[in-house]
């Protein structure tokens with residue numbers, strides 16, 4: 001049976017604006033559409049499953065859209081397993097959050113190099129499986145022993161083979177460095193899940209979230225004691241984010257040098273953004289800036305540092321090494 005279907009979820013105006021194709025919508029703040037405009041192709045109905053025919057426009061245009069569209073399904077399933085009321089009880093019982101931004105600033109002051117956020121990452125859409133012998137706790141302990149100031153833990157299951165349980169396991173094993181929940185956050189439920197699992201900070205991606213949503217999620221993060229890393233990939237995104245009243249004590253900014261739509265990595269992007277007037281404004285306002293993705297060598301670290309970044313976020317080059325502790329020391333040139 002064929003059936004026409006429209007998205008039934010109510011959407012705030014910002015999300016509606018964002019879901020229209022950017023080329024016909026000059027107001028759009030983000031190019032990424034948050035949901036399939038005509039709804040999902042698979043419509044479950046009891047034991048049966050109906051497949052709704054799709055127009056080209058109803059398919060994800062890139063991996064970031066694909067990931068974000070899948071989040072709607074994933075979050076709905078999470079809520080079935082753990083309703084919000086129960087999650088809020090877990091949240092109340094969570095250990096106090098640690099100072100993620102403070103730890104990075106402290107490390108930068110101590111070692112004279114950008115504070116390192118080392119990423120616990122098994123796989124990625126661009127690289128496939130990066131570390132087949134993946135033990136999140138062992139890797140986290142090694143990163144900490146090597147001198148990482150903070151850790152980033154991928155929690156996305158489908159595209160990165162991550163898990164919220166890794167946050168819990170790393171915390172339970174006594175790792176002391178603050179933890180970033182590396183997730184594609186589109187709803188407050190995910191923030192609560194991150195905090196209840198032991199995260200101290202969350203990632204919010206400007207390419208996915210228009211300013212109204214960013215403002216709301218930053219506020220909701222503060223309510224549950226989470227600090228925030230707002231990630232941009234372009235000068236335009238940074239200019240937009242700067243229109244928000246963000247507190248540099250609770251929010252840091254990151255420049256992702258990987259284009260999440262094409263996977264292309266370009267460290268020059270870091271320089272371009274930091275050299276722009278928005279980049280200079282960010283530094284004037286006292287935000288801690290992180291350079292992210294494609295950092296493999298001490299020379300890359302030095303390059304990102306001279307652009308004005310006080311932190312770096314590094315995954316692949318550390319996690320693929322058999323000895324992640326040595327890999328951290330080598331990257332930071334610690335004897």
Ligand SMILES: O=C(O)c1ccccc1NCC(=O)[C@H](O)[C@H](O)COP(=O)(O)O
Pocket residue numbers: 063064119121124125126127256258260263292293294295313314315316317
């Ligand atoms: O890494 C990917 O393939 C990817 C694809 C789509 C969305 C996000 C993606 N990565 C997230 C990241 O930005 C990186 O995990 C992080 O910056 C570390 O990058 P790297 O050091 O290059 O592993």
